[in-house]
Amino acid sequence: MKHFPYAVAGDETVTYVPESAADLDLFRRWVERKARAGETIGADTETTGLDIFSPTYRLRTVQLGDARDAWVLQVEGRPEMQEAARWALKSLPRLVFHNAAFDLLVLDRHLNVPLATLGPKTTDSKILAHLYDPRPKHEGGYGLALKELCARDVDPSAPDTQGDLTAVFRSIGETKATGWAKIDIHHPTYLQYAGLDVILVSRLLPVLEDRLRAAGIRKTLADFEHRVMLVCAAMERRGMLVDQPYVADLVGRLEEEATLHAAKASRYGVTSVNAPRQVADALVGMGETLTETTDSGALKVDKSILLDLADLDTQWQPRGTRTPNPLADAVLRSKRAGKWSTSYGIAMRDGLDDAGRIHPKINSLQARTARMSISGPPLQQLPSGDWTIRRALLPDPGHRIFSVDYSAVEMRVLAALADETVMKRAIAEGRDLHGFTAELIYGPNYTSFHRKLCKGVGFGKVYGGGALTLSRQTGAPLPDVKTAIGAYDRTYRGIKRYSAKLQREARADGYVVWTPVGRKLPLDRDRVYAATNYAVQSTARDVLCQALLDMDAKGLTDYLLLPIHDECLGTAPADIAEDVAREVGKTMAMTFMGVPLDTDPEVGGASWGSLYMKKAETMMEHDPWYAAHPDEAAAAEERRR
Structure with missing residues (x-):
């Protein structure tokens, strides 16, 4: 047995690295004691990098620990260590990871410990940190990375091991990105680093829980975010x-x-x-x-x-x-x-x-407003009407791709939060909201440009765009934009009142906005005007997340591929695709504070891009690949129909 002592906050801690069968027996007895006591145990993995689903990816170590003792199992190429780690993860009643989705997917794919087994008993300390303060440290926040959080709340020297490990990578001619795969699995700094992470996260967890209680953050919100994280992890695993x-x-x-x-x-x-x-x-x-x-x-x-x-x-x-x-x-x-x-x-x-x-990485809790992000590739950044990239992504064999999105969800959420009666009436009557606004402001003979301008002003309320930004986007002269904003505020007085109320309450409450679910959104002192768009964006995100949980309860997650802004993308067997899309749409639709949030299910064909094309001929006109494959183009159009 290897031992690595290390002082954390003045306490002596030890990282154990089993080498023999006898060492593993000691590890098993430790796990059994912790399981009987019902303790929450810190957990982590060390791997070759971030590309979990790459054919060359390797899981190197699995580590478990409490506030004083850590065990690092070198599972790479050692079946007996793999079996011990698998047994321990399944036996322990409660686990805490930092950035749990990553480790849960690693263990699901590379150690055969199912996501469904570990997920329900896992706490993610990064989720708790985000709920306490969603801002990264460089934006003036409390911090979201394990080491910086522990440097604040556990031990100011906590980041030192990260620096030591980076120095080791350099000494072997590697970088932070490549060193994880190349470093000797027996290197003492590597093993100590692995062990300290679970000791640190075990010490951090009760601190974060106390902070959330003191801040008035509901436990139900933390539970909600953990469930959303697991649904998104299941979609990421599917790819x-x-x-x-x-x-x-x-x-x-x-x-x-x-x-x-x-x-x-x-x-x-x-x-x-x-x-x-x-x-x-x-x-x-x-x-x-x-x-x-x-x-x-x-x-x-x-x-x-x-x-x-x-x-x-x-x-x-x-x-x-x-x-x-x-x-x-x-x-x-x-x-x-x-x-x-x-x-x-x-x-x-x-x-x-x-x-x-x-397998695009789905970060279910991102940005200050909690909006999701997708990376590898960043599919949520694609222009809403472009098919070029989406054409590359296909439904499963024998399936058709489908998409269900909300109809003007941000504007409807804004109408609900602000209790804007004029806008709510237009929504209830099924009116085109932007056309309705243009008619109120410019009269029944309004032009398409007037509608576009009103749409821009409305979304400016949601996304925080000012007059100058809207002038650039529409090409309208700045005085005309300012006139339109003034007319919009007079037309929808409830929105202006709501915005003023939010800003007033935020200043009185330490520059914080609270959303309907009890989420705390810090504001920058020089951008208090962003209170409205923070509240709307965060609430619209929570609407979609609640829909994800409702779909999961109905067994629909197996059909889902990605959540993108206000849209859910999925794939289903061709003979039931229409039915599945309708059921997804029905489940996503809801009434929020008296305002209906309607959905628009659409079933495509040969690719995600098929949902964005009117005719296969248009693809052939603009895409040489389609022009070179006319039979497939025709078949795609037939499936789309």
Whole structure:
């Protein structure tokens, strides 16, 4: 038996590393004592990296521990250690992980300990930390990483082991990313690091629980988040099939597109589209007026400014409000094609498991408002109307893909929270909300531009966009936008009252907004105006999460692939796809504070992209891959119908 003593907060702790059968007997007796006592035991894994589903991925160690003792089982290549770890994880009644979804999926896939077995008895200390303060440390928050939390609440020297391990990686010629796979599994620093993590999380848990109680955070909210985490982990485990020939072709096409538009930008003296100063200087030289600056004083040429200059809206559709600047257009398109090639094409091409599936990571509790995020690839960042990337993701064999999303959920949640009677009446009557608003403001002869402007103002209330942002997005002159905002506030007086009330209460309560479920959302002192969009976005997210739990209770999780903003994507056998989509839509639909939250189920065919195409002919017109496969295109359209 190897022993690694270490002082934590003045207490002597020991990390044990069993080597023999006799050592494992001691470990088993320790587990049995802890199980009889009903203690919550810290748990963790060390692996070769983050790509859990890669064919070359390896689980190296499993560690369990309490506030004083840790056991590190070197399971890599050792069946007896694997069996001991498996038995212990199943025997212990309560476990605490930090960032539990990752470790639960690792253990499910690489140690054959089912997610359904460990999940219900697991506490995630990262979830508790997020509920206490969702801001990372660099945003002024309490912190979300295990080491920084423990440095505050357990032992100020807690981060030292991380630094020591990084130094070891460097000494063997590796980085933080590659060192986990290459470091000797017997290295003392590696083993001590592994053991200390479970000791630290065991000490952190009661501190976080006390903090939540003192802050008035309900235990029911923590339970809710743990259940949501498990549903999302099940979807991540399932993954999505990738059309590999299409992706291989797509990467090449995107790289060519990036090069083509970079060449167009070079005609205006821009040798790198990723050099903001070059782009700014060239635009000014073309007669454009740039007024906004970065913190360092440089002229801003971010995406929103370039879209405005290129006369494109946020969905990259022509606005028709000015002459498009060709340099801004070229820079935008070159950067987007380059990003899509890397973030989507290459990620899907190189991130497959041995069954040809990709497993996007679903962080069920992200951002200050708790909105979810998806990475590897970041599918929630795709433009809402684009099919190019979505075309690469397929339903299971013999299945059809389906999507169910809410109808204007943020606006309906806003109407409910604000008790805005005029807006609630329009929703109850089934009116097009943005058209209804335009008619109230501009009269029955309002134009499509008026509707677009009213829609922008409404979403500005939800997402916090100001007059300048809306002016850029719509191309409307700033005075017209300000006039529209004023008219909107007079039309929907309940929203303005609600916003003022939230801001007043936030200032009186330490710059905090509380949502209907009891979630605490800290505000920045210089952005108190964001109170309304924080409350709306967080509540809309919780609506979707409640729907996920309701679907799970009905056994529908087996059909789900991804939650994306206000949408649930799924796949079902072709003969029941319509029925499943309807049932998902029925389950997601609900009444929130008297406002109906309606859903829109849609069943596609050959790919996720099929949900975004009117006709297969349109695909053939714009996609060379489809043009080269007319039979499949025809079949896709038939399935879509």
